[in-house]
Amino acid sequence: MELAQLSAKELRELLDKGEASPLEAIESYIRRIESVERFIGAYLAQTLDEALKKAKSLTDENNPNSSVWGLPYALSDNICTKDILTTASSKFLENFVPVYSADAYEKLAESGAILLGKTGLDEFGMGESGCYSALGSVNNPYDSSKIPGGSASGAAAAVASSEASFSLGVDTAGSVRIPASFCGVTAFKPTYGLLSRYGIIAHSSSIDQVGVIGEGIADCALVMQAISGCDSRDSTSLRIDPMDWLQFSSGSIQGMRIGFDASAAHSAGEESRRAYESAIQAFRHLGAEIIELRLEGNIYALAASQIISCAEASSNLARFDGVRFGVRVAADSADGTVIASRTHGFGEEAKNRLLFGTFAQTEDNYGKYYEKALKARQLAKSSYESLMQQCDAFLAPTAPFAPLGRHEAIEPFSLNINTAMASLAGAPAVSFPAGIDSDGMPIGMHLSAKSLGERELFTAVSAFQESTGYHKNKPAIPRQV
Amino acid sequence: MKYETVIGLEIHCELKTSSKIFCSCKNEFGGEENEHTCPGCLGMPGILPVLNEKAVELAVRAGIALNCTIQRASQFDRKNYFYADLSKGYQISQYFHPICTDGWLDIPSDSGEQKRVRIARIHIEEDAGKIVHKNGMSYLDDNRSSLPLIEIVTMPDMRSPAEAERFARKARAILKAAGVSDCRMQEGSLRFDVNLSIMPQGSTVLGTRTEMKNLNSFRSLARAAENESARHQSVLEGGGSLFQETRRWDDEKGMSFGMRSKENAQDYRYFPDPDLTPIELDDAYIENIKLSMPELPEAKMQRYIGLGASEKDAEMLSEALEASELFEGAYAESGNAKLTASLITGDIAAKVRLDSLEGIKFTPSDLGRVVKMSEKGEISLSAARKTIAEMIEYGGSPDEIVKRLGLSQISDESAIRQIVSEVLEANPKSVADIKSGKSKAIGFIVGQAMKISKGAANPALVNRIIAEILEL
Ligand SMILES: [Zn+2]
Numbered sequence: 001m002e003l004a005q006l007s008a009k010e011l012r013e014l015l016d017k018g019e020a021s022p023l024e025a026i027e028s029y030i031r032r033i034e035s036v037e038r039f040i041g042a043y044l045a046q047t048l049d050e051a052l053k054k055a056k057s058l059t060d061e062n063n064p065n066s067s068v069w070g071l072p073y074a075l076s077d078n079i080c081t082k083d084i085l086t087t088a089s090s091k092f093l094e095n096f097v098p099v100y101s102a103d104a105y106e107k108l109a110e111s112g113a114i115l116l117g118k119t120g121l122d123e124f125g126m127g128e129s130g131c132y133s134a135l136g137s138v139n140n141p142y143d144s145s146k147i148p149g150g151s152a153s154g155a156a157a158a159v160a161s162s163e164a165s166f167s168l169g170v171d172t173a174g175s176v177r178i179p180a181s182f183c184g185v186t187a188f189k190p191t192y193g194l195l196s197r198y199g200i201i202a203h204s205s206s207i208d209q210v211g212v213i214g215e216g217i218a219d220c221a222l223v224m225q226a227i228s229g230c231d232s233r234d235s236t237s238l239r240i241d242p243m244d245w246l247q248f249s250s251g252s253i254q255g256m257r258i259g260f261d262a263s264a265a266h267s268a269g270e271e272s273r274r275a276y277e278s279a280i281q282a283f284r285h286l287g288a289e290i291i292e293l294r295l296e297g298n299i300y301a302l303a304a305s306q307i308i309s310c311a312e313a314s315s316n317l318a319r320f321d322g323v324r325f326g327v328r329v330a331a332d333s334a335d336g337t338v339i340a341s342r343t344h345g346f347g348e349e350a351k352n353r354l355l356f357g358t359f360a361q362t363e364d365n366y367g368k369y370y371e372k373a374l375k376a377r378q379l380a381k382s383s384y385e386s387l388m389q390q391c392d393a394f395l396a397p398t399a400p401f402a403p404l405g406r407h408e409a410i411e412p413f414s415l416n417i418n419t420a421m422a423s424l425a426g427a428p429a430v431s432f433p434a435g436i437d438s439d440g441m442p443i444g445m446h447l448s449a450k451s452l453g454e455r456e457l458f459t460a461v462s463a464f465q466e467s468t469g470y471h472k473n474k475p476a477i478p479r480q481v
Numbered sequence: 482m483k484y485e486t487v488i489g490l491e492i493h494c495e496l497k498t499s500s501k502i503f504c505s506c507k508n509e510f511g512g513e514e515n516e517h518t519c520p521g522c523l524g525m526p527g528i529l530p531v532l533n534e535k536a537v538e539l540a541v542r543a544g545i546a547l548n549c550t551i552q553r554a555s556q557f558d559r560k561n562y563f564y565a566d567l568s569k570g571y572q573i574s575q576y577f578h579p580i581c582t583d584g585w586l587d588i589p590s591d592s593g594e595q596k597r598v599r600i601a602r603i604h605i606e607e608d609a610g611k612i613v614h615k616n617g618m619s620y621l622d623d624n625r626s627s628l629p630l631i632e633i634v635t636m637p638d639m640r641s642p643a644e645a646e647r648f649a650r651k652a653r654a655i656l657k658a659a660g661v662s663d664c665r666m667q668e669g670s671l672r673f674d675v676n677l678s679i680m681p682q683g684s685t686v687l688g689t690r691t692e693m694k695n696l697n698s699f700r701s702l703a704r705a706a707e708n709e710s711a712r713h714q715s716v717l718e719g720g721g722s723l724f725q726e727t728r729r730w731d732d733e734k735g736m737s738f739g740m741r742s743k744e745n746a747q748d749y750r751y752f753p754d755p756d757l758t759p760i761e762l763d764d765a766y767i768e769n770i771k772l773s774m775p776e777l778p779e780a781k782m783q784r785y786i787g788l789g790a791s792e793k794d795a796e797m798l799s800e801a802l803e804a805s806e807l808f809e810g811a812y813a814e815s816g817n818a819k820l821t822a823s824l825i826t827g828d829i830a831a832k833v834r835l836d837s838l839e840g841i842k843f844t845p846s847d848l849g850r851v852v853k854m855s856e857k858g859e860i861s862l863s864a865a866r867k868t869i870a871e872m873i874e875y876g877g878s879p880d881e882i883v884k885r886l887g888l889s890q891i892s893d894e895s896a897i898r899q900i901v902s903e904v905l906e907a908n909p910k911s912v913a914d915i916k917s918g919k920s921k922a923i924g925f926i927v928g929q930a931m932k933i934s935k936g937a938a939n940p941a942l943v944n945r946i947i948a949e950i951l952e953l
Contacts, residue, residue: 206755318570
């Protein structure tokens, strides 16, 4: 049996019992990467030599207590890793080697998890399709002609293709949940502030949150146990007592109130609608109280998240001006150099968003767009909060439609219609597999809770996964026709 | 037509913290280029700002000292623009909700009475780096990047360049005394922007305003304002019209040049900085700072007057922190406020700048000792001055200087009686004059006696002995 085929939790149990060693695990993952990576392209860079070295040094240690000890994993390339190239899939950072590490990476390294490499994403996290990397594109492991979803496409694809036992990406309005849905894996976006943003290359600072991708929610819990906690280097980091994540993924959901809104699946197509209904049934069978609710404000949330994320991005990415980082296209004036460098350095989608974000914040437009977006965000937040007073968790399809073909046009931001609301509300959400459609593509469901409602969320998804086993489905790579 | 000049000031003042505002790099002037930098102040992606609480405390102190309302909630915003010295592509500042608002400062107006200059706001922001041009290349030095600043914005309440300069000087004295800043102009820790317009005397409608940025001395502030006021007047009198613009003052050429007009004005796209949480202050915090405020110039001046210093001396001393510290130390030794103060504002001020006392080689108690010797008649006032001049120039203990230069005053009666007798014998005509009532001649005799004693005779004693001998 190949260790790489196991979930993080299963592998961790074998490591714990001494039935497998970190070195054997790494060797299995290296074999797996060697055989399937050419079909997937999940990684922008691999760190396999260092991984072997670390695995050897870990093998000698006894009684490793951390929840992620010896687990091979991948990081989305907008998470800074000291001395390791961190590109954010942008030409601007093509040669950028940070002298610091993101908080999450530091914590994983200290806990004995083993980094396999850095995965591709839409440039600076700007995209939902996974097609906007400037440095190499990622394929959907289920069907390379379909989009993997974005922005953290490589992080989801790596786990889906068993090229990593878990991965971290950065979620803005759905950046780990959408690709998890399209690639058939589980992704968790925590309450805003639960994980430090230190060392995360910012896209939209008020929404960005590190997300965890694993086969099932139990795998996400192992990772959260290792990486959550307050960080004084991030002013928006929540000052709260540590949670016991390993406790969250067990227990009954008897009496838990799970809300749904049939209209949330309207545009999702027949098969997705059926998967939605069957997920509702599954929760009912598990003892949850199912409540039909009306989801309001998600359309405003989507618009607000577009404006806010693009506007914040236009400021966050202003530092890429041809002076300090990467691309410099010299012109005959200082301003000219800034313009030429940015014109050449950013990809089309990034430029569209930066222009849009800049436009929304100019003095003339601030009141018309940006300020309105901030108000819409407040409205969305309060309508989300009132929704959450009526239920403990709210269920919807993660994506409004099945993965499109690579060359089909996508209405910008349209994929985030069901994911943006929890993002704007700063609330936790999970996307988890809920079946396979007739094209053989995975269908993802989205469950979200109130801020810091992680316990309910994990318990519910865990119960669902133990009873349905959808998350155990694996793609055949390359696809057998 | 007679015009009136209308001036508002923006004062940028670097805060006296030990580290930068959003990272832990040292706040220190000088050093190798980029010695005081880190990924944060270099603008590297992924690093987040963490607010230095000392900067908030100093901004609150400035607000209290300048009679402002301290806002219980304020917030940081991003000011977005491209410039090579701006490492993140935006400056973290406070735009929508500054930490202090609605203050004032009274200054003497040109017509002599006190006038109140309103302060619209004080906000906290970070400084930018510096571009260094060398050998045809441009380099970046980020030692200054992210140093803590406050910007004090006044209302257009000043009516002449002289008033503006007076305001600036007084504000500087207060900021220094309050411990907010070192206010070292030559290091750029205090810079002024002047907003100026003119209007016909008696009018209440403000004219077109222009702005001159980054003036770094009182002299250039006053000159730039004079020059700009005259330029406005000549444009208007020549039938031309002014337009709103930012101008650069060239101190060497003594004139200003247009930089950019309102039409090309930067749109800074301010928005709340999502990386920083609002600053929330409670009453206890503000009260605590109020209680721990150092004495400010106004109160200090009143206290010095109470000690016996002249009004003018008290004012000069209270407005220069270093001089006031020298005064306090010297007064503790001498117990004579009037003489101590006048020696500082007179003899010492003639040689050294009171607002820095740079390079002085004596201690406050050395000065006190000199005053005390003079007070006790051990040395004359002129000897005291000589001693002080010597101390300024070379340092050394006052007793040693007095001894070395033979400045001890002869207060030995018999010695002086001896000298006086000699002088009287040698000048019978003067003696006759004195006796016939020409009291002027006494001065001549005293002068002769002082001359023989090489200035060491106690003049009061000389006078008394003359009177005794001549039975006046
Ligand atoms: Zn620094």
